[in-house]
Amino acid sequence: MQEKYIDETKQGEAFAIAEKPQNSKKLFLESYGCQMNFSDSEIVASILSEQGYNTTLNQDEADLILLNTCSIREKAEQTVRMRLSQFKNLKKAKPNLTVGVLGCMAERLKTKFLEEEQLVDLVVGPDAYRDLPNLLKETDGGRDAINVILSKEETYADINPVRLGGNGVTAFVTITRGCDNMCTFCVVPFTRGRERSRDPHSIINECKELWNNGYKEITLLGQNVDSYLWYGGGPKKNFKNASEMQKLTAVNFAQLLDMVAIAVPEMRIRFSTSNPHEMTEEVFRVIAKHHNICKYVHLPVQSGSDRILEKMNRQHTRQEYLDLIKKGKEIVPDISFSQDMIIGFCGETEEDHQLTLSLMREVEYDYGYMFAYSERPGTPAHKKMEDDVPADVKQRRLAEVIALQGELSRKRMQSYVGRIHEVLIEGTSRKNENQWKGRNSQNAVCVFDKIEGQKLGDIVSVFVHGNTQGTLLGTTAAEITV
Numbered sequence: 001m002q003e004k005y006i007d008e009t010k011q012g013e014a015f016a017i018a019e020k021p022q023n024s025k026k027l028f029l030e031s032y033g034c035q036m037n038f039s040d041s042e043i044v045a046s047i048l049s050e051q052g053y054n055t056t057l058n059q060d061e062a063d064l065i066l067l068n069t070c071s072i073r074e075k076a077e078q079t080v081r082m083r084l085s086q087f088k089n090l091k092k093a094k095p096n097l098t099v100g101v102l103g104c105m106a107e108r109l110k111t112k113f114l115e116e117e118q119l120v121d122l123v124v125g126p127d128a129y130r131d132l133p134n135l136l137k138e139t140d141g142g143r144d145a146i147n148v149i150l151s152k153e154e155t156y157a158d159i160n161p162v163r164l165g166g167n168g169v170t171a172f173v174t175i176t177r178g179c180d181n182m183c184t185f186c187v188v189p190f191t192r193g194r195e196r197s198r199d200p201h202s203i204i205n206e207c208k209e210l211w212n213n214g215y216k217e218i219t220l221l222g223q224n225v226d227s228y229l230w231y232g233g234g235p236k237k238n239f240k241n242a243s244e245m246q247k248l249t250a251v252n253f254a255q256l257l258d259m260v261a262i263a264v265p266e267m268r269i270r271f272s273t274s275n276p277h278e279m280t281e282e283v284f285r286v287i288a289k290h291h292n293i294c295k296y297v298h299l300p301v302q303s304g305s306d307r308i309l310e311k312m313n314r315q316h317t318r319q320e321y322l323d324l325i326k327k328g329k330e331i332v333p334d335i336s337f338s339q340d341m342i343i344g345f346c347g348e349t350e351e352d353h354q355l356t357l358s359l360m361r362e363v364e365y366d367y368g369y370m371f372a373y374s375e376r377p378g379t380p381a382h383k384k385m386e387d388d389v390p391a392d393v394k395q396r397r398l399a400e401v402i403a404l405q406g407e408l409s410r411k412r413m414q415s416y417v418g419r420i421h422e423v424l425i426e427g428t429s430r431k432n433e434n435q436w437k438g439r440n441s442q443n444a445v446c447v448f449d450k451i452e453g454q455k456l457g458d459i460v461s462v463f464v465h466g467n468t469q470g471t472l473l474g475t476t477a478a479e480i481t482v
Contacts, residue, residue, distance in 0.1 A: 022052075023049065023052045023053060023054040024052055025051075025052050025053045025054070025063045025064065026053065026054060026055075026056045026058075026061050026062045026063050026064070027045070027048055027053040027054065027055050027056065027062065027063070027064045027065075027066065028055070028056055028057075028058070028059045028062035028064070028065045028066070029041055029044065029045060029055055029065075029066050029068070029164070030065075030066070030067050030068070030083070031067075031068040032067065032068065032069055032070045032076055032079065032080060032103075033068075033069065033070025033076060033103070033104070034070065035172055035219065035221055035272065036174070036221060036222075036223065037068045037069075037070060037103055037104075038068075038164075038172065039161070039172040039173075039174050039221055040068060040102070040103065040126060040129070040174075041068045041102075041164055042161035042162050042163060042164050042172075043129055043156050043159050043161050044066065044068070044102065044129050044132065045161075045162040045164055046159055046160060046161050046162040047129055047130065047132055047133070047159065048064075048132060049162055051132070051133050051136070055164070059087070059090065060090070062097065063096070063097065063098065064097075064098045064099075064100070064136070065087055065090075065097065065098070065099045065100070066099075066100045066101070066102055066122075067080055067083060067084065067100070067101050067102065067103075068102040068103045069101055069102065069103040069104060069105035069106060070103065070104055070105065071104040071105050071108050071187045071191055071376060074374040074375075074376075075374075077105060077109075080101075080105060081119075084099070084101070084113075084119040084120065085119070087099045087119075088119055098121050098122060098136065098139050099119070099120045099121055099122070100120055100121060100122030100123065100124060100139075101113055101119075101120050101122070101123050101124070102124050102125075102126070102129070103125075103126055103191075104126065104187065104188070104191035104192065105191075106123045106124055106125050106126075106148055107125040107126070107148040107150070107190070107191045108187065108190070108191055108377070108378065110123045110146055110148050114144050114146060115144075121139045121144055121145065122135055122136070122139055122144070122145050122146075123144075123145070123146045123147075123148060124146075124147055124148070125147065125148035125149065125150065125191070126150075126177070126191065126192050126193075127149065127150050127151035127154045127177075127192075127193060128147035128148065128149060128151075129156070130154075130156075131147045135147060150178075150192070150193030150194075151193065152193070152194055152196060152234065152235045153196065153233060153234065154177065154196075155174075155176075155177055155196060155197070155198040155199075156174070156177075157198045157199050157202040157203075158202070160206070160209075161206075167426050167427050167456065168214060168215070168456070168457070169214075169215060169216050169217060169424065169425070169426050169427075169456060169457045170215065170216070170217040170218070170219070170424075170426060171210050171215050171217075171218055171219075172218070172219050172221045173203060173206050173207060173210070173218050173219065173220055173221060174198065174221045174222065175197065175198050175203055175220050175221060175222050175225060175228055175256065176195060176196065176197050176198065176222030176223065176224065176225060176227070176228050177192060177193070177195070177196055177198075177222070177223070178192045178193040178194045178195040178196055178223065178235075179192060179195055179223040179224055180194060180195040180224075180227070180235075180236060180237060181223075181224060181275060181313075181315065182313055182380070183302075183312055183313050183314060184311065184312055184313045184379060184380040184381040184384075184385070185302075185312055185342060185345065185373065185376065185379055185381045186376070186379060187376045187378060187379055188223055190378055190379075192223065194235045194236075194237060195223070195224070195227060195235060195236045195237070196233075196234060196235050196236060197228045197229055197230045197236065198230070199230060199233070200230050200251050200256050200259060203220075203256065203260065204259060204260060204263045207260055207263060207264050207267065208263060208264060210264075210267070211264045211266070211267050214457065215267070216266075216267065216268060216424055216457045216459070217267065217268035217269070217270065217424055218260075218264075218267060218268070218269055218270070219269075219270040219271060219272055220256075220257070220260065220269065220270070220271040220272075221271070221272060222273070223273065224273065224274070224275040224278055225253055225271045225272065225273065225274060226253050226274050226275055226278035226279045226280065226283060227253070227275065227278040228251075228252065228253035228256055229250060229251070229252055229253075230250060230251045230256070231246040231247065231249070231250040231251075232246050252282075253278075253280075253283060254280060254282035254283045254285075254286050257269070257271065257283065257286045257287075257293065258286045258289070258290070261286070261289075261290040261292055261293050262290075264292075265292060266292065267292060268292055268294060268424060268459075269290075269292055269293045269294065270293075270294045270296065270443070271297075272298050273298055273300065274297055274298060274299050274300075275300070276299060276300075276301065276314070276315075276316040276320065276321050276324055277314070277315040277316040277320075279297075279299065279324055281327055281331065284327065284328045284331040284332055284335075285331055287331075287332050287335070288331050288332045294441045294442070294443065295332050295334050295335045295336065295441045295442055296335065296336045296337075296338075296366075296441065296442050296443040297328065297335065297336075297337055297338075298337075298338045298339075298340075299321075299324070299325070299337050299338070299339065300339060300340030300341075301321055301339050301340070301341065301359065302314060302340060302341060302342045302345075303341070303342065303345065303348075303352065303355075303356055304318055304352075304355040304356035304357070304358060304359030304360070305318070305348070305351070305352035305353075305355040305356065306318050307347075307352060308345055308347070308348055308352050311345065311346060311347060311381075311385070312342075312345060312381075313380070318355070318359060321359075322359070322362060322363070325337060325363050334441070334442065335442070336366040336412065336442035336443060336444070337363060337365050337366065338365055338366055338367050338368055338369070338443070339360070339363070339365045339368040339369070339370075340368065340369045340370075341356065341360075341368055341369070341370045341371070341401055342371060342372075342373050343356075343370060343371065343372050343373065343394055343397050343398040343401055344372050344373045344389040344393065344394030344397055344398070345373045345381075345389070346373070346381055346385035346386055346387055346388060346389070347385070347386075347388060347389075348373075348389050348397075353397045353400075356401065357400065357401065357404055360401070360404055360405065360408060361404070361408070364408050364411065364412060365405065365408055365409075365412070366408075366409060366412045366413075366442065366443065366444065367405065367409050367412075367470065368405045370398060370401050370402055370405065371398070372391075372394040372395060372397075372398045373387070373389070373394065375387050406469055409469050409470055410467070410468075410469045412444075413444060413467035413468070413469065413470065413471070413472060414467055416440070416442070416444060416464050416467065416472055417464050417465065417466060417467055417472070418464065418465075419463075419464060420461050420462065420463050420464075420477050421440040421441070421444075421446065421461075421462050421464055421472070421474070422440065422441065422459050422460070422461060422462075423436075423438040423439065423440050423446045423448070423459070423460050423461075423462045423474070424438045424439060424457070424458075424459050424460075425437075425438045425454065425455070425456055425457060425458045425459075425460060426438045426439065426456070427456065428450075429447045431447075432447070434449060434450055435447045435448060435449055435450060436448055436449075436450055436454065436460075438460070440462075440472070444471075444472050445470065445471050445472065446462055446464065446471070446472040446473075446474050447471060447472070447473060447474070448460075448462050448473070448474040448475055448476060449475065449476070451476050451478075454476070460476055460477075461476070461477035461478070462474035462475065462476060462477060463475050463476075463477045
């Protein structure tokens with residue numbers, strides 16, 4: 001299941017970066033879905049920058065329009081289709097415009113997009129971005145171009161991503177690609193391929209470069225970061241065939257996290273997404289060891305029912321999940337957790353639903369990402385299971401889960417009141433230009449009044465005096481008079 005992050009059902013986000021004066025062509029790049037897609041867009045922008053493209057926020061002036069797409073949920077696909085229809089109309093007025101689809105939808109719907117619906121000129125899968133220059137030459141010649149071949153080796157480790165949009169304070173650093181988990185509801189293993197990890201030295205070098213360029217927080221990113229395993233390259237599934245020396249010198253996620261924390265000791269570090277059956281006690285101990293690793297884990301559970309977890313092929317039980325949460329709280333007392341939850345999966349009963357609600361109460365998540373189940377063509381669930389929970393039942397259960405999470409979120413936010421928190425200033429509050437917004441170590445958003453001398457990227461001691469369901473309200477601690 002995809003990461004935290006950016007709700008994959010929201011409208012896409014377009015990016016622009018500083019222009020290279022020598023570049024004469026314009027790229028309009030819009031991303032949908034998880035953090036991984038947004039990180040991939042930075043790789044694409046870097047590759048195309050060397051091919052003469054500057055990014056633009058104005059689609060009307062673009063020579064090339066690319067949508068980096070998501071297939072996790074049906075609504076995300078509907079949104080992308082609507083956008084492609086708009087661009088098809090734009091092409092009528094601008095015949096030389098090239099439109100392409102990248103990412104997960106590219107692999108899944110390549111024939112429909114190119115041949116049947118004729119919505120695009122270019123289709124490129126997540127492992128084929130290096131081939132973009134060659135594919136664009138094909139489209140320049142009036143031909144459709146496609147490359148959706150999945151790789152067992154590609155990690156883009158040698159490409160320095162162009163940082164798109166953003167605040168200049170926080171950045172993503174991809175450490176793994178692909179997924180081996182084969183959850184029955186998920187398309188990721190089919191659209192992003194087998195799991196492979198990136199050379200740890202390239203990761204550390206990227207983190208150091210980000211620090212030197214003024215960034216103050218990084219998120220180590222992957223479909224399943226806890227399964228990171230570097231033994232010299234290649235798919236994780238082939239580790240069993242590695243040499244004894246490779247096995248002895250292999251680097252797992254806890255070791256990588258420790259290495260990064262030491263390499264950039266002033267940089268805040270987060271990671272996403274974790275998977276319960278891969279998460280280890282060792283990772284919690286590394287979090288506890290380093291002040292600069294944030295005390296927050298996004299730990300998707302998807303259901304509180306063992307019966308449903310087995311049907312989902314989640315590879316963990318309810319009790320194993322709860323034991324992991326308990327261990328995390330013992331080792332890192334101030335840790336916070338968030339969740340992913342799929343409501344109304346195939347065969348879910350009212351009893352299963354109540355088990356999900358009871359698990360949520362036991363864990364007391366800070367927040368969560370909750371969705372009604374929608375079939376994804378090509379997945380094992382779509383092929384072998386009936387989507388038999390009526391839509392109105394799904395929506396009622398989803399509403400109950402969302403309402404409970406609202407109660408839990410408010411309770412968790414209340415637990416932070418009356419304490420001083422270190423908050424990284426990430427920007428100006430959307431609701432009040434005289435206030436900053438940022439997050440504490442537990443990933444809770446905090447707003448507080450600006451004072452002279454503070455700037456973007458500062459880590460400020462903030463006394464939290466109040467809260468809403470999802471936001472902490474604070475005052476700079478230096479302003480408090482005793």
